[in-house]
Amino acid sequence: MAERRYEEIAGSGRVRVTTRADVRRVAKRQVEPLEGTLMSLWNTIIPNWWAENGLSSTANWTPGGASLAERVWVANRCQQLNAQQVSGMPLQWHGTPGTQEPAWVSSPDPNIFPNGIGDAMFAIVDQLYGWGWSLQYITDFYADGFPRTWTVIPSAMCEPKFDSGRRVYKINDTFLDPTRVVQIDRNPTTAAHGTSALRAYAQQAWSLLAAGNQSMTVSQGGIPQAVLKSQRKLTKEQAENLQAQWMDRTQSRNGAPPVLPPEIDFSVLSINPADLALLDTQEWNARVIATAYGVPSVILNMALQGGLTYQNPLALMQMWWLTELRTTAKRIVDAFTAQMLPRGQWVSVDASDITTELDAGSAENDPQLSQVAKASPAQQPRPLQAIGGGAP
Numbered sequence: 001m002a003e004r005r006y007e008e009i010a011g012s013g014r015v016r017v018t019t020r021a022d023v024r025r026v027a028k029r030q031v032e033p034l035e036g037t038l039m040s041l042w043n044t045i046i047p048n049w050w051a052e053n054g055l056s057s058t059a060n061w062t063p064g065g066a067s068l069a070e071r072v073w074v075a076n077r078c079q080q081l082n083a084q085q086v087s088g089m090p091l092q093w094h095g096t097p098g099t100q101e102p103a104w105v106s107s108p109d110p111n112i113f114p115n116g117i118g119d120a121m122f123a124i125v126d127q128l129y130g131w132g133w134s135l136q137y138i139t140d141f142y143a144d145g146f147p148r149t150w151t152v153i154p155s156a157m158c159e160p161k162f163d164s165g166r167r168v169y170k171i172n173d174t175f176l177d178p179t180r181v182v183q184i185d186r187n188p189t190t191a192a193h194g195t196s197a198l199r200a201y202a203q204q205a206w207s208l209l210a211a212g213n214q215s216m217t218v219s220q221g222g223i224p225q226a227v228l229k230s231q232r233k234l235t236k237e238q239a240e241n242l243q244a245q246w247m248d249r250t251q252s253r254n255g256a257p258p259v260l261p262p263e264i265d266f267s268v269l270s271i272n273p274a275d276l277a278l279l280d281t282q283e284w285n286a287r288v289i290a291t292a293y294g295v296p297s298v299i300l301n302m303a304l305q306g307g308l309t310y311q312n313p314l315a316l317m318q319m320w321w322l323t324e325l326r327t328t329a330k331r332i333v334d335a336f337t338a339q340m341l342p343r344g345q346w347v348s349v350d351a352s353d354i355t356t357e358l359d360a361g362s363a364e365n366d367p368q369l370s371q372v373a374k375a376s377p378a379q380q381p382r383p384l385q386a387i388g389g390g391a392p
Helices: 019-030 045-052 066-071 073-087 118-130 200-218 236-251 279-292 306-310 314-339 350-363 367-374
Strands: 089-093 133-141 148-152 162-163 165-169 181-185 228-232 264-268 347-352 384-389
Touching: 019 073, 066 200, 073 118, 073 279, 073 314, 118 133, 118 148, 118 181, 118 314, 165 347, 200 279, 228 236, 314 347
Parallel strands: none
Antiparallel strands: 089 347, 133 148, 133 181, 162 165, 228 264, 347 384
């Protein structure tokens, strides 16, 4: 049975780890261990994968997959909103005095994400909602064995699977070292990976696409606006002859008004264009899909209706933060804390930009909170500035 060999990629300094077969071969020949060469994940494996599959691959067109989210405007926008909100929160490192902040906290992969941790966080959140999982591959270590840098593997090219009760990560024919992979799921379960936010809402997504096509047809004049009504019963052949005669006469009358026989009436269709364009159906589907991402519909330029009309924008932002953004951000920083840092260190996201504005807005609208805001700093409650792992 062939021995499975995990290959190291992207900045580790070796093409692969030394296997037992290498050790036996080296001992027999009495030569130095095999030396690897610098190999990047992005200039070897990924270009070949995209060339063979690409975005048009049928594997990407699963129900509720990432490609469907890219085609549906509300899903695309919600995914971007969540990603840019979480990535806009600064990542903070907490450690004991005398310890140094790891390089990845500010710049995990200068090659792919030269702008720093924010772009990497955006990619992680985008993959969580689009695919259901995000894989971070550790590319370099410090002398103490903890990560120095890491990169984000596109979820489209590596799907976690179970093998003998353990997760395996495979790119083409290459098995990745699982000790270097940090997996984050949108909805962690006992399955090998999570599912996309749009998976359970695929029916509404396809319906929104169909309604959009119908609306485009109406806008282009594809729906007949008038009919010819006969007082007598016509056969199919007679109806087609009447239709052809009408089209011929209207095209060659040179501006003269048409003349109809006594048995034929010209009637204009009294159909509401809004009904033809399925505008209400589109708005309903858009609202339902927005709930899949936890985004308030008012942010998508859809007016509040019904029982939520009493809510103000700050209350909606607070609901978005508490029910969706906070939980997503905490899942990411908890994974970083658990797998990339030693005991006594942790990372969190600074959400003071959101919470400070919410607290200020709530104080203006609530007399009791206003009194708290006027109190001395020692009397004020501790603000919520950061979320995340907390001290182990």
